[in-house]
Amino acid sequence: xxxxxxxxxxxxxxxxxxxxxxxxxxxxxxxxxxxxxxxxxxxxxxxxxxxxxxxxxxxxxxxxxxxxxxxxxxxxxxxxxxxxxxxxxxxxxxxxxxxxxxxxxxxxxxxxxxxxxxxxxxxxxxxxxxxxxxxxxxxxxxxxxxxxxxxxxxxxxxxxxxxxxxxxxxxxxxxxxxxxxxxxxxxxxxxxxxxxxxxxxxxxxxxxxxxxxxxxxxxxxxxxxxxxxxxxxxxxxxxxxxxxxxxxxxxxxxxxxxxxxxxxxxxxxxxxxxxxxxxxxxxxxxxxxxxxxxxxxxxxxxxxxxxxxxxxx
Numbered sequence: 001x002x003x004x005x006x007x008x009x010x011x012x013x014x015x016x017x018x019x020x021x022x023x024x025x026x027x028x029x030x031x032x033x034x035x036x037x038x039x040x041x042x043x044x045x046x047x048x049x050x051x052x053x054x055x056x057x058x059x060x061x062x063x064x065x066x067x068x069x070x071x072x073x074x075x076x077x078x079x080x081x082x083x084x085x086x087x088x089x090x091x092x093x094x095x096x097x098x099x100x101x102x103x104x105x106x107x108x109x110x111x112x113x114x115x116x117x118x119x120x121x122x123x124x125x126x127x128x129x130x131x132x133x134x135x136x137x138x139x140x141x142x143x144x145x146x147x148x149x150x151x152x153x154x155x156x157x158x159x160x161x162x163x164x165x166x167x168x169x170x171x172x173x174x175x176x177x178x179x180x181x182x183x184x185x186x187x188x189x190x191x192x193x194x195x196x197x198x199x200x201x202x203x204x205x206x207x208x209x210x211x212x213x214x215x216x217x218x219x220x221x222x223x224x225x226x227x228x229x230x231x232x233x234x235x236x237x238x239x240x241x242x243x244x245x246x247x248x249x250x251x252x253x254x255x256x257x258x259x260x261x262x263x264x265x266x267x268x269x270x271x272x273x274x275x276x277x278x279x280x281x282x283x284x285x286x287x288x289x290x291x292x293x294x295x296x297x298x299x300x301x302x303x304x305x306x307x308x309x310x311x312x313x
Contacts, residue, residue, distance in 0.1 A: 125152060195225040202235035203246045210236055211302065214295075223290040224283065230295070230302050231280040234273070237302075241309045243269075252277050269308045276301045 192213065193200045205213070210233030217226035235255060238244045244258045256277060263269050279298055283290045 121152075128155065195228050199248075200232070201246055201248055202232045202239060205232075205236065207233040207237035207240065207306070211299075214299070218292070218295060223292065223295055226295055227280060227283055227290050227298060230298050231276060231284075234276050234302055234305055237306055237309055238273070243309065252281065266308065269305065272301060272305045272308060276305065 193204050195213075195217070202210075210229050214226040214229035214233065217223070217229055235244070235246065238255075238259065239246045243262050244255050250258075256273060259273055260270055276298070279294075279301070282288045283294070
């Protein structure tokens with residue numbers, strides 16, 4: 001037997017010794033009191049008891065069939081050593097904790113972790129309610145069965161809607177400011193080209209504006225510059241229809257060659273352009289004077305070229 005177990009069983013042994021002594025002294029009551037105990041405690045034959053008694057050499061004055069004190073002590077000790085009497089040992093929490101399996105400890109730790117996370121989420125939710133004052137919109141209903149996750153999802157949904165509304169308001173404000181700046185900013189007209197400058201190119205103005213400039217020059221009595229404005233209008237029109245490509249280094253002859261190459265099936269257009277180029281160079285580079293009647297005829301050439309360029313081949 002383990003030393004600790006022997007120390008724990010000493011009080012019980014002493015108690016049984018006192019009881020057995022009283023039973024021996026009270027001989028008249030011995031049979032009535034010990035017969036039930038013998039039936040429950042004695043687990044060995046009578047021959048073993050007799051042998052033990054003889055070995056001790058102790059004489060007893062008790063009647064035949066009675067147990068002596070030493071034999072009773074030994075029998076009690078044998079009975080107490082049985083495993084079914086382990087319930088007498090005091091309860092030890094440390095010993096119980098040692099018997100816990102690793103799986104039980106793991107399940108307990110996981111449960112504690114989940115409980116801590118739940119408390120943390122609960123504190124976070126309460127902090128959001130206190131910080132942003134969402135009591136009316138996000139306060140949980142009176143029923144206690146509402147899960148915490150539903151309130152969090154509702155809060156996130158409201159925050160998303162608020163962000164979208166804010167973005168829409170900012171977009172509308174910026175759009176209105178952009179329209180206001182466009183209204184206040186005056187549209188600066190392009191500068192009027194100097195028709196006396198040889199560096200002027202046809203792509204500086206559309207053909208309609210060149211034609212309008214020619215009308216202004218005619219009204220001002222500057223017929224020569226009006227003639228050049230009409231010729232630049234013709235070149236700008238052909239460039240907008242991709243019959244020619246305007247380049248600073250190209251001459252009027254280069255434009256005519258390019259037109260013959262790209263519009264070789266447009267005889268009417270080729271003839272009109274050749275006529276316009278010849279009339280312009282004869283007055284601009286030659287000695288012919290420009291009259292109002294000549295300008296009217298030249299404007300008619302411009303109108304016919306525009307009609308021929310726009311119409312289908």
